[in-house]
Amino acid sequence: MECNPQRRYAILCFSPQTAAMVVLSNPTLHQIPLVKPPKLAASSGGSISVVDLSKPRAAASAAIIEACEDSGFFKVVNHGIPLELLCRLEAEAAAFFARPPADKESALGPADPFGYGHQTIGRNGDVGWVEYLLFAVSSTTTVPISSLGEYLVAVKRLAGEILELVAEGLRMKQRDRLSKMVTEEESDGIFRLNHYPPCPLLLEGFDGGGLTGFGEHTDPQIMSVLRSDGAAGLQVAGKDGSWVAVPPDRRAFFVNVGDAMQVLTNGRFKSIKHRVVVTDTERSRLSMIYFFGPAEETRITAMAEVMVDGEERRYNEFTWREYKKAAYKTRLGDDRLRQFEK
Secondary structure, three states: OOOOOOOOOOOOEEEOOOOEEEOOOOOOHHHOOOOOOOOOOOOOOOOOOEEEOOOOHHHHHHHHHHHHHHOOEEEEEOOOOOHHHHHHHHHHHHHHHOOOHHHHHHHHOEOOOOEEEEEEEOOOOEEEEEEEEEEEOOOOOOOOOOOHHHHHHHHHHHHHHHHHHHHHHOOOOOOOOOHHHHHOOOOEEEEEEEEEOOOHHHHOOOOOOOEEEEEEEOOOOOEEEEEEOOOOOEEEEOOOOOEEEOOOOOOOEEEEEOHHHHHHOOOOOOOOOEEEEEOOOOOOEEEEEEEEEOOOOOEEOOOHHHOOOOOOOOEOOEEHHHHHHHHHOOOOOOOOOHHHEO
């Protein structure tokens, strides 16, 4: 089965004067408070690691460990989640974002930080060519997308499986040591639906570049599981400091190592810096990200199982609540872990 071809949307641009999405008949660059990001650079580490969950557990586990140590990012295939469910959620999300702005905001209220947001990302001055829904998975908020509940259950199960494979690869005695952190009822899961509208401004003055859709950042949580439609835009930081374009694959999931996992592994796993760049003048992009955080009072520190003899912990211990509070005070591109380094 293949998803239906993505519908084309009306050209929408953001107006800083109205702080809302409006249709512009002749948009110009000064009407959006965004800057042109640098062009994509060539990278010596441009390949994306692929983890095939249909392979024997030892092979899949080894592939995950290698990817987490190398870049902190990998693609998961043969994950067992039906493509029909993925396509259904994609179609429902697209229909939601095609609604009038007032209808979208009334669905969950304005983002603060949860709810419907557009252009403004967080509270610290970050902006992007994006509109989104953001909510806590544990909340009782009713989201107007019927297939979302089934999707969240499936992705949570997938995250638990991946983290159990991580524990096996790290030779932990307790196989569910990591998975329990993010799958128990009190775990702090967050879900984001992002919609990046097409932008006609790219037709003039961009010389092959693009607009910042979502600025460069790392994810604070233990792990993030991402799926997007067939549109390009996601980029991850390469080892040489350049950016690597991630080829879209609507059948697969992509996994980011987060800041908390970097601390838990004492820096052995890398929290991957990534961003989204909008380069299309006609087609929009949809993505859905499940951020897996532990319970708020969980203490985050390097696990004994990953420490070698004589190795010292690189980060001071903190609770997940403390780290979230600190992260909310930063901008997207800030090094959020620096203040916790020893």
